[in-house]
Amino acid sequence: xxxxxxxxxxxxxxxxxxxxxxxxxxxxxxxxxxxxxxxxxxxxxxxxxxxxxxxxxxxxxxxxxxxxxxxxxxxxxxxxxxxxxxxxxxxxxxxxxxxxxxxxxxxxxxxxxx
Amino acid sequence: xxxxxxxxxxxxxxxxxxxxxxxxxxxxxxxxxxxxxxxxxxxxxxxxxxxxxxxxxxxxxxxxxxxxxxxxxxxxxxxxxxxxxxxxxxxxxxxxxxxxxxxxxxxxxxx
Numbered sequence: 001x002x003x004x005x006x007x008x009x010x011x012x013x014x015x016x017x018x019x020x021x022x023x024x025x026x027x028x029x030x031x032x033x034x035x036x037x038x039x040x041x042x043x044x045x046x047x048x049x050x051x052x053x054x055x056x057x058x059x060x061x062x063x064x065x066x067x068x069x070x071x072x073x074x075x076x077x078x079x080x081x082x083x084x085x086x087x088x089x090x091x092x093x094x095x096x097x098x099x100x101x102x103x104x105x106x107x108x109x110x111x112x113x114x
Numbered sequence: 115x116x117x118x119x120x121x122x123x124x125x126x127x128x129x130x131x132x133x134x135x136x137x138x139x140x141x142x143x144x145x146x147x148x149x150x151x152x153x154x155x156x157x158x159x160x161x162x163x164x165x166x167x168x169x170x171x172x173x174x175x176x177x178x179x180x181x182x183x184x185x186x187x188x189x190x191x192x193x194x195x196x197x198x199x200x201x202x203x204x205x206x207x208x209x210x211x212x213x214x215x216x217x218x219x220x221x222x223x224x225x
Contacts, residue, residue: 004156042215043202056212090156099144099211100164105156 003027004106012112023074023091031097032074037088050097081113126222133190135219137203144206151200193223
């Protein structure tokens, strides 16, 4: 887990707040991902970045805004969230964007929207 | 859309026993991966098995893949309390690099 770090680990925010989640990987990987994990549901892929360029946006609402300033850092900016957005948000990285690479995950940010 | 479906959804066994979890999927795959997640934490990659492989081992883990039945199994031998976690399978389709996840099997090892 130390290869991919996420901050904060827990976040409680009101629906009118603006906050950001941060992810940093120390593995020298080129691809990074944001996932949403809700109880008893499969992981939902939100965004994919490859060499800092966004390659996937899986129909994520615009109240989630990703940013990837370099291959090591990934942010998820949050604004005007809804209670159903409460979930565990996981960041992951992989060596490359390809079909044979495993992903390395951070510990996640537990988000509660009140 | 959900590709992998794990079975059972929950499994509780005594320490020392073997635990078997199954995963079924729907479309043609390049590989299948198993991950472990301790409560409320990130996922840890356990093993990757390619579509042309039938069995793979890693320590106390044994994974099998049957592409004709579109299914895989994860066997943990001589289980330990530390194996308590949720286990997920994820498939990588032939045509796409994205992992497609199941909802997981929650494994509890009773001391």
